[in-house]
Amino acid sequence: MITINTEKGLVKVESWEDVESLPGFVKNLNPTNQKLDAIIGRYIFKEKINCGLSNCHTPHAKGFIVKTIDGASTNIGKDCGKTYFGVDFETLSNKFDRDITESENRDKLWSFSFKIDEIQDAIHNLRCSEYGANWIYKKSRYLVTLGADCPNEIVKQILSMGKNRSSGLFKPREATDFEIEALSNSQNRQISKPHFIEEKIADISGLDALYPENDLKNILVIDLEENFKTFISKDIDQLSFEDLKYWSKWIGTVETSLQKANDSIQAGRNLLTQSNLKPFLTLLTKNEDKLIFRRFLEGLTNQT
Numbered sequence: 001m002i003t004i005n006t007e008k009g010l011v012k013v014e015s016w017e018d019v020e021s022l023p024g025f026v027k028n029l030n031p032t033n034q035k036l037d038a039i040i041g042r043y044i045f046k047e048k049i050n051c052g053l054s055n056c057h058t059p060h061a062k063g064f065i066v067k068t069i070d071g072a073s074t075n076i077g078k079d080c081g082k083t084y085f086g087v088d089f090e091t092l093s094n095k096f097d098r099d100i101t102e103s104e105n106r107d108k109l110w111s112f113s114f115k116i117d118e119i120q121d122a123i124h125n126l127r128c129s130e131y132g133a134n135w136i137y138k139k140s141r142y143l144v145t146l147g148a149d150c151p152n153e154i155v156k157q158i159l160s161m162g163k164n165r166s167s168g169l170f171k172p173r174e175a176t177d178f179e180i181e182a183l184s185n186s187q188n189r190q191i192s193k194p195h196f197i198e199e200k201i202a203d204i205s206g207l208d209a210l211y212p213e214n215d216l217k218n219i220l221v222i223d224l225e226e227n228f229k230t231f232i233s234k235d236i237d238q239l240s241f242e243d244l245k246y247w248s249k250w251i252g253t254v255e256t257s258l259q260k261a262n263d264s265i266q267a268g269r270n271l272l273t274q275s276n277l278k279p280f281l282t283l284l285t286k287n288e289d290k291l292i293f294r295r296f297l298e299g300l301t302n303q304t
């Protein structure tokens with residue numbers, strides 16, 4: 001890849017012949033008594049190109065195209081640049097690299113800006129479709145908020161399963177005489193009665209919808225929608241180097257965030273079905289709580 005600074009700004013050219021046809025270009029420049037005027041290009045290639053200085057000619061895959069005050073231009077690597085043109089070369093090559101980064105980031109933001117409508121439609125669909133993100137977020141809050149619409153025993157259990165990232169729903173029950181005997185034998189000590197064991201009663205799917213990194217409000221509203229609002233209000237042509245860097249990095253995360261939101265919605269749909277959450281009923285002892293939770297289940301889908 002070759003980037004050349006022209007009157008029209010930085011342009012990319014494909015072939016090395018374009019460089020050799022630049023006015024004043026020489027393949028064999030004697031650096032003695034030459035002074036650097038400007039850096040006019042940069043290149044990165046797979047195949048190496050010989051340094052244009054007459055006393056060097058080391059092959060480089062990466063280098064700069066420089067112009068001297070006498071009007072001659074040639075290609076050199078970073079080391080020759082520093083050796084023959086000193087601090088000026090370092091300052092100018094750093095600036096040239098920075099200008100290229102700036103211009104590439106600006107181009108990236110411009111091409112991204114043409115896709116904004118499409119992405120915003122996609123976000124709207126993810127949020128507002130039937131059993132979409134808005135529905136999932138609202139329903140799932142009840143499962144993780146103490147004192148809201150679900151009995152606290154269930155909320156505590158779900159929070160603990162989420163914290164341990166474990167899908168198994170366990171309930172304590174009194175061990176049978178036979179189990180106590182087996183346990184006493186295996187542990188070589190007398191287990192006294194009553195003894196409780198944790199029994200797995202179900203595997204709950206979709207709990208990952210409740211993990212903090214899959215939080216649909218964070219992904220779709222706080223990250224995507226808010227950043228889109230800010231991004232749209234910016235004039236890309238006026239953005240500073242730092243802002244261009246920030247936004248280029250952010251647009252690089254948009255695709256992944258959408259995928260994450262999709263996965264979280266899928267998990268949320270698996271979680272919020274009557275059959276998936278029904279086993280929690282067995283944790284409840286009070287009839288009043290059972291009634292409340294049944295009512296909550298009725299508001300979910302009944303897919304299996």
Ligand SMILES: [Zn+2]
Nearest residue numbers: 051056057080
């Ligand atoms: Zn050289």
